Amino acid sequence: MASFTPLSQSQSLLSKAHIKVASYKSPSLSSLNLQSSFAPKRLHLQFKVSVFNNKFGRMPLRASVVVAATTAEKPKKRYPGEAKGFVEEMRFVAMRLHTREQAKEGEKVAEKPEEKAIPKWEPSVDGYLRFLVDSKLVYDTLEEIVEKAAFPFYSEFRNTGLERSDALAKDLDWFREQGHSIPEPSSPGITYSQYLKELSENDPQAFICHFYNVYFAHSAGGRMIGRKVAEKILNGKELEFYKWDGDLSQLLQNVRDKLNKVAEAWTREEKDHCLEETEKSFKHSGEILRLIMS
Ligand code: HEM
Secondary structure, eight states, X not given: OOOOHHHHHHHHHHHHSOOOBOOOOOHHHHXXXXXXXXXXXXXXXXXXEEEEEETTEEEEEEEEEEEESSTTSOOEEEOTTGGGOHHHHHHHHHHHTSBTTTOTTOXXXXXXXXXXXXXXXXXXXXXXXXXXXXXXXXXHHHHHHHHHOSSGXXXXXXXXXXXXXXXXXXXXXHHHHTTOOOOOOOHHHHHHHHHHHHXXXXXXXXXXXXXXXXXXXXXXXXXXXXXXXXXXXXXXXXOGGGXXXXXXXXXXXXXXXXXXXXXXXXXXXXXXXHHHTHHHHHHHHHHHHHGGGO
16 A cells, blocks of 8 residues: 655654644544654644545545644645655555556555456457557647647656657557558547647646656556557567657656656645546546457
8 A cells, every 4th residue: 555655754753752643534544543642742743634535435635744843833744755756746646546456556446347457358459449549649639738838848748758659650550551440539539638638728737647647657557458458469469559769767757857846836736736637637548448348
C-alpha cells in the first residue's frame, strides 16, 4: 500500500514532542495509532483528509498534516508525496485508483474488464487495433496541444522523447501490411480527444493531470499490457508503441523535473484541482483500454 509521506515525516517529530492529534478521519491514518497519552501543551498536529465520492465509496484524495511548534507559528502543511515534488502527489492519487489486480499499491475493487488482472483478459486483434487507433488519436491530440501551446508553459513539454504518435503510426502501417484493415477512431478516443482540447484551453492544471497520467501510465502498466497482449495474440511481436529512443527512465525523469518546476508556481488550490482530475483521467483511459477486449 502507498505510504503517507507526511506521516512518516511527522512521526520523527512525534517521538520528540508531546503531541495532540486534533482530528483524523481516515482508517489508514488511524491504524498508525498516533494518539499520545502525554498532555498536549505546545505542539499541535492536525490531520485533514479530503475525500471524493465515486462508485467505490469515499476515496481519500489526500491527507494533510498541519504541524505547528506553537500556536503563534505559521502551520506547515504537507500532502502525501509533497516532499518529493508535485509529481509524487499526482502519482500517489493515481496509484490509489488502481485495483489490487493492476498494481500492488492499488486500492480499488476490480469491476470493469480492464480492471482485472491482465492474464485474465481476452483480447482480440480487432479490439487491440481499435485500442491502438484511439490511443493514437489521444497522443496526436496531446502532441498538437503542446505544439500549439495555448498556455506558454506547455511548450516545455514538446519533444520530451515520450511522444507516441509516430510510433503508433508505424504500428498501424505494420498491421495494414499484415492484411488488417485499420478502423476509424471510435467514441472513447474521440470523446477524450475533444475533452483534452477543451481543457487545454480553459483549465491548464486539469490538462496537466491528463498529460502526466497518459504518458506515465503507458510507461508503467501500458508496457505490461503490451507484453501480455502480444504474447496472447501477436506471437510476442513487440510494437513500436512500447519502444522509446534513449533511456526511458531518464526521459521520464526529465519530464518529472519539468512538471515539478511548473507546479511550483501553482497555488495549493490549483494543485488540488489538478489532483482531483485524476479520476477523469482513469475513466477516459479505462474506456480506451476496454476496447482491447471488444
Ligand atoms: C490495466 C490497467 C493498468 C495496469 C495493469 C496498471 C499497472 C500499473 C503498474 C504496475 C504501475 C507501476 C507501479 C509501481 O511503480 O510499482 C502503474 C503505475 C502507474 N499507473 Fe497504472 N495501470 C493501469 C492503468 C492505469 C490507468 C488507466 C492510469 C491513468 C490514466 C494509470 C496511471 C498510472 C500512473 C500515473 C502510474 C505511475 C507511473 C510512475 O510511477 O512513473 N494506470 N500502473
